[in-house]
Amino acid sequence: MLHVVAESSVLKIIVETLMTQVEEARFDFYTDRLEVCAVDAANVAMIKMEADAALFDTWDLDECKVVMELAKMREVLTLAAAGEMVEIVFDDVANRIKVSVGKIERTLSPINEDNVRVPQRVPDITLNSVAKISGIELSRAFRAAKYVGEIVHMSMSPDELGITVPGPTDAVDITYSSSELEELNCENKVNSQYSLTYMLDLVKKLDSVNLITLAFGENEPLKMNFGFHEEAIKVLFLLAPRQDAY
Missing domain, CATH: 3.70.10.10 (Proliferating Cell Nuclear Antigen)
Structure with missing residues (x-):
């Protein structure tokens, strides 16, 4: 089970920054942070993001990985007013994601992880300039x-x-x-x-x-x-x- 709540601006930054490179991404939720690492279809660009759990008003979860379609997440986030809270609940038994903004609740289906390109590791590149x-x-x-x-x-x-x-x-x-x-x-x-x-x-x-x-x-x-x-x-x-x- 996963239950997190954050201000809409925080989630918009995460989702929209990822969308500059990919359409879907796997969100890795840990006890103290969120990690997302994705590579584009042509294997030319890679983006990795880490967000501290302290940014969220609610961070109640068992460590889990959830693959989301970013455009659908953004559709919900655009409904949020400035400063409004957004709630995300993932039920791993029902395999459903619920995203709530005010009175609006949207249910999403997570994507099969096999259909998303997730780097096995971040390249260790030493660049001196x-x-x-x-x-x-x-x-x-x-x-x-x-x-x-x-x-x-x-x-x-x-x-x-x-x-x-x-x-x-x-x-x-x-x-x-x-x-x-x-x-x-x-x-x-x-x-x-x-x-x-x-x-x-x-x-x-x-x-x-x-x-x-x-x-x-x-x-x-x-x-x-x-x-x-x-x-x-x-x-x-x-x-x-x-x-x-x-």
Whole structure:
């Protein structure tokens, strides 16, 4: 049995952030936290999220795993007013999820776990070039990039972080000096390129994020770490480089 209650804004952040990459996800409920880890159908992007149980007004459960269709969860959450509480109850005997908002109660069927791609483990990737940037700045950079092309070129040196998107006729070039970043650690210049497709929906969520940690290497995955609600919700995003862009 699972019974949790949280403010609608908390659940919206969790569900809508996951929806930037996947349509279904397995929610792993533990005594002290919620964990979700999912990979997109093309195996290009992975997102992992952890939410502290302390964020929830009610956290009464036996440890369990529940696979949910995210769009249906969001449909219910959109009915909630600002600050309104949302209740989720999972009956493992009846195999039903009940989501309640005010007088509205919606019953959902969980998805068979065999139909959802869940990573067996999170890749242990060591990336030595790291920059920390505000969520607003990174969101604005990628939103500007989407009007020009589909591939973003990212570079990092001991002095600056660069984001460039070349297009057929136009281009976007953005450079942040080390003094304009919260932190910059890079010994030698590195370059890599990534598909904007996997980032555009995600960056829309970053305006409210205080700080994002970016890490990548020469033709290596992009790693992004950030959090919501004073880091009570932690997010890890991994994106494979575009090999064909070189």
